[in-house]
Amino acid sequence: MNLQFDILVVDDEQVIIDSVIKIAKMEDVSIDSALDVPTALIKLETNNYNLIFSDIMMPGMDGFQFLQEIAQRKIKTPVIITTGYSTLDNTVKALYYGAVGFIPKPFSFDELSSIIKRGLRYNALLKKMEEDSSALFFIPCPPKYLRLGFSSWLAENYDSTVLLGTTDILLKLIESIEKVELLNVDDGLKQGNECAKIFAEDGLIHTIYSSVTGRILEVNEKLLSNPKLIEKDPYFEGWIYRVLPSDLENEKSQLISCSSD
Amino acid sequence: MFQKIAFKLILVVSITSISIIGIYSYFNIKSQSEVLLSEVERHANQLSETVKNSTRYDMLLNQRERIQEIINTIGQDKAISSVRIMNKEGIIIYSTNKNDIGELLDKNAESCYVCHAKDEPIERLEIKDRTRIFKLFPDSSRIMGIINPIYNEKSCWESECHAHPEEATVLGVLDVSFQLDKVDAQIEVNKLRELLFALISITAIGLVIGFFVKRWLDKPIKELLKATDQIAVGNFNYTIPTKRNDELGRLGISFNKMTKKLEDMKQQIFQSDKMASLGQLAAGVAHEINNPLTGVLTYSSFLLKRTKDNPEMQEDLNVIVRETLRSREIIKGLLDFARQSVPKKNKTDIHEVIERANKVVINQLKIKQITLTTNFGDMLPQIVADANQIQQVILNLLLNAIDAIEKKDGKIVVTTSEISLSPKGITHIKEAVCNKNHSLLDADYKLEGTPSIRLKVKANGTEGFINLDPIYGRHKHYFGLSINKKSSIDLKCPQCNITLIDKTKTCPECGGPIYRIPIPKMGFLEGCASFNDEWQSWDAVDFGGDKKFIEIKIEDNGCGIPPENLNKIFDPFFSTKGQKGNGLGLSVIWGIVDNHDGTIIVKSEVGMGTTFIIRLPE
Numbered sequence: 001m002n003l004q005f006d007i008l009v010v011d012d013e014q015v016i017i018d019s020v021i022k023i024a025k026m027e028d029v030s031i032d033s034a035l036d037v038p039t040a041l042i043k044l045e046t047n048n049y050n051l052i053f054s055d056i057m058m059p060g061m062d063g064f065q066f067l068q069e070i071a072q073r074k075i076k077t078p079v080i081i082t083t084g085y086s087t088l089d090n091t092v093k094a095l096y097y098g099a100v101g102f103i104p105k106p107f108s109f110d111e112l113s114s115i116i117k118r119g120l121r122y123n124a125l126l127k128k129m130e131e132d133s134s135a136l137f138f139i140p141c142p143p144k145y146l147r148l149g150f151s152s153w154l155a156e157n158y159d160s161t162v163l164l165g166t167t168d169i170l171l172k173l174i175e176s177i178e179k180v181e182l183l184n185v186d187d188g189l190k191q192g193n194e195c196a197k198i199f200a201e202d203g204l205i206h207t208i209y210s211s212v213t214g215r216i217l218e219v220n221e222k223l224l225s226n227p228k229l230i231e232k233d234p235y236f237e238g239w240i241y242r243v244l245p246s247d248l249e250n251e252k253s254q255l256i257s258c259s260s261d
Numbered sequence: 262m263f264q265k266i267a268f269k270l271i272l273v274v275s276i277t278s279i280s281i282i283g284i285y286s287y288f289n290i291k292s293q294s295e296v297l298l299s300e301v302e303r304h305a306n307q308l309s310e311t312v313k314n315s316t317r318y319d320m321l322l323n324q325r326e327r328i329q330e331i332i333n334t335i336g337q338d339k340a341i342s343s344v345r346i347m348n349k350e351g352i353i354i355y356s357t358n359k360n361d362i363g364e365l366l367d368k369n370a371e372s373c374y375v376c377h378a379k380d381e382p383i384e385r386l387e388i389k390d391r392t393r394i395f396k397l398f399p400d401s402s403r404i405m406g407i408i409n410p411i412y413n414e415k416s417c418w419e420s421e422c423h424a425h426p427e428e429a430t431v432l433g434v435l436d437v438s439f440q441l442d443k444v445d446a447q448i449e450v451n452k453l454r455e456l457l458f459a460l461i462s463i464t465a466i467g468l469v470i471g472f473f474v475k476r477w478l479d480k481p482i483k484e485l486l487k488a489t490d491q492i493a494v495g496n497f498n499y500t501i502p503t504k505r506n507d508e509l510g511r512l513g514i515s516f517n518k519m520t521k522k523l524e525d526m527k528q529q530i531f532q533s534d535k536m537a538s539l540g541q542l543a544a545g546v547a548h549e550i551n552n553p554l555t556g557v558l559t560y561s562s563f564l565l566k567r568t569k570d571n572p573e574m575q576e577d578l579n580v581i582v583r584e585t586l587r588s589r590e591i592i593k594g595l596l597d598f599a600r601q602s603v604p605k606k607n608k609t610d611i612h613e614v615i616e617r618a619n620k621v622v623i624n625q626l627k628i629k630q631i632t633l634t635t636n637f638g639d640m641l642p643q644i645v646a647d648a649n650q651i652q653q654v655i656l657n658l659l660l661n662a663i664d665a666i667e668k669k670d671g672k673i674v675v676t677t678s679e680i681s682l683s684p685k686g687i688t689h690i691k692e693a694v695c696n697k698n699h700s701l702l703d704a705d706y707k708l709e710g711t712p713s714i715r716l717k718v719k720a721n722g723t724e725g726f727i728n729l730d731p732i733y734g735r736h737k738h739y740f741g742l743s744i745n746k747k748s749s750i751d752l753k754c755p756q757c758n759i760t761l762i763d764k765t766k767t768c769p770e771c772g773g774p775i776y777r778i779p780i781p782k783m784g785f786l787e788g789c790a791s792f793n794d795e796w797q798s799w800d801a802v803d804f805g806g807d808k809k810f811i812e813i814k815i816e817d818n819g820c821g822i823p824p825e826n827l828n829k830i831f832d833p834f835f836s837t838k839g840q841k842g843n844g845l846g847l848s849v850i851w852g853i854v855d856n857h858d859g860t861i862i863v864k865s866e867v868g869m870g871t872t873f874i875i876r877l878p879e
Contacts, residue, residue, distance in 0.1 A: 013552045019559035026566060057548060084551030086593075106555035106589055108582065109562030184606075 003047040005032040006120065008077075010040040010054040010066065016082075016105070020053060023112050029120070037061035041069060049077050051119040056083040056090060067097040078122045080115055082107070088192030091209055092254045095149025102149070102209065114204035118173040125172065139168040142235055143259035146252060148211035152195070153235070154255060161217060162248065164195070165239040166208050166230060175200040177227045182240065187216050189243055191251050196240055198230075208240075212251055218242035266482065267474045271467055278466045279459075286455040294448045301405060301444055302392050308335075309391075309409040309437045312344060316435075320411075321420045329355050342404050342438040346411075347373075349433055373434075376410075386410060394441065402442035409435040481509040488516060497524035543595040550592055558585045590649040606857075609648045611811055611877070612637050615675055618655040625663050631671035633659075638678040644811055644877050650853045651877075657850055658815045658873050665819025665871060676814040680876070681807040685734025687860065688802050690714065692781045693731075695754030695761060701778065703728060706739065714778070716761060717753040718742065726755065733786070733802060736795045750790055752776045762790055770794045810859070810876040817872075822865040830863065 006029040009020045017033040024031045032047065034040035036058055044052075052070070056063035063081055070079060081094035086104030094102050100122050101115045129137055147153045150169045154162050171177075181197040189195055195210035220239050222229055230238035245251070312335055319327045332344045336357030346355040351366040351373060368377040376383045392407045411433045418427040425432055484501050491499035497520050501513040561581040568574045619633060626633050655675075662673045693701045693714045703715035706728045713728035718741070725742030752761045763777035766787070773791035780786050784801035822830060831851040854861045858878050865871040 013555075015556035016552060019556055019563075022563050023559060026563065084548040084555075086547070086551075104593075105551040106558040106585065108558050108586070109566060112559065 003032070004030075005047060005049050006030045007032070007051045007053055007116065008040060008043060008047075008049045009033045010035075010037060010052065010058070010063075011082075012036060012055065012058045016055065020112065023109055024116070026109075027113055027116070029116065037063075037066045037069070040066065041073075044070075044073075044075055044077070050123045051116065052077050052079040053116070053119075054079060054081055056081060056094070057085060064093060064097055067094070067099060071098055076126060078119050078126070080119050088190055091192035092148065095151060095209070096254055096256065098149075100150060102151075110203075110205065114200075114206060117204065118170075118206065121173045122169070125169075138172045139235070141167055141258040143257075145235070145258040146211065146255035147258055148191070148209055148255055151209040152211040152240075153258065154211040155235075155239075156248075157242075160244075162212055162214070162243050162245050163239045164189075164211060164241045164243055165234055166196070166198070168234045170206070170208075171231050171234055174198065174204065174206050175202040177201070177231060180223050180227045180230070180240075182219050182223065183216055185216050185219055189214055189216060189241070191247075191254065198227075211255055212243055212245050213247050214243040214245040216241050217244050265479075267471070267479045270474055270478070271471050274470050275463060275467050278463050282459040282462055286459050290448070290452050290455050293451050297444050297447060298394075298405075298441075301439065301441065302389075302407070305392065305405060305407045305437060305439050306388055306409075308341075309407050309435055312437060313409055313411060313435050316346075321416055323420075325355075332357055340440050340443070342440050343436075344438075345436045347434045347436065349429065349431060354433070376408075402440060403445055404438050405441050406436060406438045409437070411435060477507070478509070481505065481513065485509075485513065485516065488520070492520060492523070497521075497527060543592075547592050547595065551589075554585060554588055554592075558582065558589070561585065587649065587652075591653070594649065594653065606645045606647050608643045609646045609651065610643050611641060611646075611651070611677060611813065614648050614652045615655055615677070615813070618652050618659060619675075621656055622659050622663060625660075626673075629663060629666060629671060630669060631663060631666055631673060633673045633675070636674065636676040638676075641677060641679055641811060642879055644879055646857055646877060647853075651857070654850045654853050654875065655813070655815070657847070658875075661847075662815060662817035662819060662871070665817055665821070667820060668818075672816075672818050674814075674816045676812075676816070678812050678814075679879075680810050680812045682810060682876075683734075683807055684799075684802045684805060685797070686732060687808070688733040688799070690731045690733055690780060690786065692783075693778050693786065694781060695757060695759050696779060697754065697757050697759050699754050699756040701754065702731075713739065715755055716776075717755045717758065719751040719753065727752070729788075733799055734795075734797050736797070738792070740792075750774065750792075752790055763787070768794070768796050770796045809879045811879060813875045813877070815873045815875075816870060818870040821867040821869055821871055822863070823867055827863065827865060831861075 007020070007024065009017050009031060010033070011017055012035055014035075017031075017035075021031045021033075032043060032049070034043055037054075037060060040052070040054070054063045054066055061069070063083070067079060067081070070077070078100040079098065080101040080103065081090075081099040082103045082105055083090055083094075084105040091102050091104075100119055103111060103115045107115075125137055129135075141147055141153050142155075145153045145155050147167055150167045150173075153165050153167055155165075156162050178199045178201045181199070183189070183195060189210045189212060191210055191213045193210050194207050196208040198206045198208065200206065219241055220229075223238070223240065230240075232238060312332070316328045316331055319325075319331070328346070332346070332355050335341060336344050341357075343361075344355075344357045345353050345361060347366060348354050351368065351370075353361045353364045353366065356362050366373055368374070376386060386408070391409060392405055394403055394405050396403055410431045413425060413427070413429045413432050417425045417432060488499050488501050499520065500517045503510055503513040503517065505513070561578055565575060565578045565582060568578065615635065615637075619635070622633075625631075659673065659675075663671075666673075689711060695701060701714045701716065702712045704712040706713050706715065711731045713731050716727045716729060718725055718727045720742070723742060725740075727741060728739040730737045750762075753759060754761065761776045761778055762774050764774070766775050766777075767773065768775050768789040768791070771789060771791065771793040773789060773793055775787050775796075776790040778786045780799070780801070784799065786797070786799045788797040789795070830847050851861060854875055854877070860876045862874045862876075863871065864874070
């Protein structure tokens with residue numbers, strides 16, 4: 001009974017499952033589905049999946065409990081979290097509990113396919129790493145940095161400002177960058193809110209969620225003329241914003257320390 | 262009734278007046294009776310002396326018949342009950358009553374007892390001791406008896422009859438008795454009169470007190486009770502008439518103040534409740550609607566991919582995708598509203614936004630037969646704005662206009678233009694500090710919704726506060742104390758007392774002192790500190806010259822807004838649509854426009870229509 005699927009969709013709404021199936025068909029991706037978390041866990045025991053796509057609010061166990069359960073059972077399959085109640089808290093919490101991506105409902109065809117592709121690529125990356133543990137497939141973010149999932153990192157400066165950028169893993173999961181769309185100086189940032197968009201050469205758009213709340217003091221102008229700079233040096237020269245944080249101490253507890261990677 | 266204060270008060274006053282008048286009457290009657298009796302006593306005494314004196318000569322001559330005759334004559338007076346003369350042995354010698362003559366009186370008889378109560382008889386008697394009041398029979402009227410001892414005198418033992426020895430002190434006793442029935446009758450009349458007076462005055466006091474208590478206490482208390490009952494059932498708009506200036510009148514005034522405060526608090530609680538439930542509602546709606554919306558969005562975008570060779574269908578599908586994306590933004594906006602998020606500003610063509618909003622209401626316009634005209638200005642520049650939020654603003658204003666039009670041939674005109682406005686009168690001073698960096702903004706005292714600038718002021722030796730208008734050049738300052746505009750004045754930071762007067766400069770209009778308030782990152786705000794004239798200067802703003810705005814005017818010929826509601830329409834939850842509206846519309850609109858550093862103005866005339874003017878900075 002060991003079946004192989006690309007994606008396991010877990011959602012209590014059939015229309016969501018149907019929507020994902022519709023899009024998956026276009027992309028030639030195989031789909032299995034479960035209407036609740038216990039069913040999904042049973043399926044995970046017997047079948048093999050490359051990616052899990054799960055809702056948060058479901059009867060019985062919710063998406064966060066599902067994430068914890070997956071971590072406990074040492075299931076390596078990456079998880080993408082979606083929700084109709086897309087608060088910043090939910091975004092941050094999902095990424096903190098180990099989701100590789102977050103996508104708020106309702107999503108369009110392109111948004112869903114870009115995040116699914118990223119998820120599948122991540123899984124492929126994990127498999128490659130298993131095969132060849134000596135090779136370095138991505139640069140981990142430096143110790144002392146903190147990160148919001150794989151979406152964005154945060155580095156504290158001595159002058160009480162912080163730098164924000166995106167992780168190399170995320171960059172390895174997307175096609176080469178065509179352009180970036182950034183906010184302006186003096187705009188407000190909120191932890192968990194969208195803060196930048198990366199347009200890849202394959203036409204997919206990837207959203208970066210902010211790791212910190214505060215005011216943008218400086219935007220890395222070099223990125224606008226030379227977006228490839230992020231790929232070259234994501235942790236130093238390729239920073240995105242310099243931010244004056246407003247609630248740093250609190251928010252740090254929501255982030256994953258890079259020294260544990 | 263017995264629990265009422267008025268009744269208790271009347272009862273207490275009545276009991277007190279009954280006691281006082283009662284006690285007064287009692288003593289009054291008593292003293293009147295005593296006066297009357299002592300008058301009678303004095304009279305009796307006189308009479309007794311007269312009898313004694315008029316019989317004296319006859320006694321000396323021992324003419325007994327004449328004595329008896331005199332006594333008889335005196336005894337004829339109706340007021341006199343009897344006249345008797347006893348000798349030393351107690352034998353009645355003369356009497357108006359012939360039967361008594363020769364009778365021996367016992368020492369214990371009431372007329373003898375006064376002197377013979379002790380073993381040794383008293384020889385001298387005080388006048389007050391000589392009288393006694395008694396009744397012959399229990400039902401007969403009172404009688405006053407007066408005894409008058411007849412003392413031995415030289416002429417008695419020297420007279421010819423030699424009837425009395427020289428050693429005797431008292432020779433006999435003259436006893437005159439008076440009828441007291443008339444006096445008693447008089448006393449009775451007095452008592453009755455007193456009683457009547459007491460009754461009348463108690464009733465009068467009761468009535469007068471009752472009348473005024475009813476007027477001064479009962480009625481206002483009833484009004485207060487009525488008001489508390491109204492408040493108990495939740496009617497905070499009930500006010501007590503407060504014509505009176507006594508304590509209850511003042512109580513009424515403070516009661517009205519209290520109800521107003523309660524009303525405000527109720528509103529606030531109601532609002533925060535509404536906000537909380539709105540948050541929950543938003544969460545619920547977001548979750549519930551986002552799932553079906555996902556279906557719409559994915560399926561329509563899926564169809565869009567599959568029909569690339571059918572441009573007609575693509576166009577229609579694009580509308581579905583675009584509008585679904587807008588719904589997504591609206592729901593996100595709903596969630597963001599609860600979290601007060603910042604607008605996502607991009608270069609926006611305002612005409613495109615207006616056209617999109619117009620398309621949404623096209624059906625409603627058709628149903629109500631309203632003509633919508635657009636007068637777009639030429640070559641308007643793009644502005645940096647959140648297109649979705651601005652579309653929401655226009656859409657809401659259009660929907661309000663449609664709701665306001667009831668008659669036929671309704672008209673809505675949307676006009677856009679580019680205008681230049683002097684920064685004076687529109688630039689909002691959002692920060693102001695003293696030279697030691699203390700913030701001067703006073704969020705507790707707002708002028709037309711924006712926190713004012715609070716300064717300590719010292720003029721003519723008195724200290725107070727001024728709240729400066731936070732709109733540069735508008736001059737709707739609030740003076741916490743009256744200032745003689747020609748007097749010397751000192752303006753200080755309320756926190757550290759550092760002066761804000763710039764002594765190196767004078768007002769170019771009146772030559773008086775000027776204030777100089779640091780505005781962080783924006784230089785200094787200067788102005789005439791004697792408030793003689795309206796000179797104000799703010800270089801950072803003035804050098805920028807006139808500011809350019811895009812003005813969007815939405816006019817309707819609907820029912821209009823009554824003047825009393827005009828300044829309330831932007832309050833959260835103010836609604837005239839009753840159940841139909843949720844009261845959020847215009848306050849959200851105000852919030853969005855304010856977030857864009859814009860202004861929104863409303864002009865309206867009942868029956869003629871309403872015009873909303875939105876100005877967004879370029």
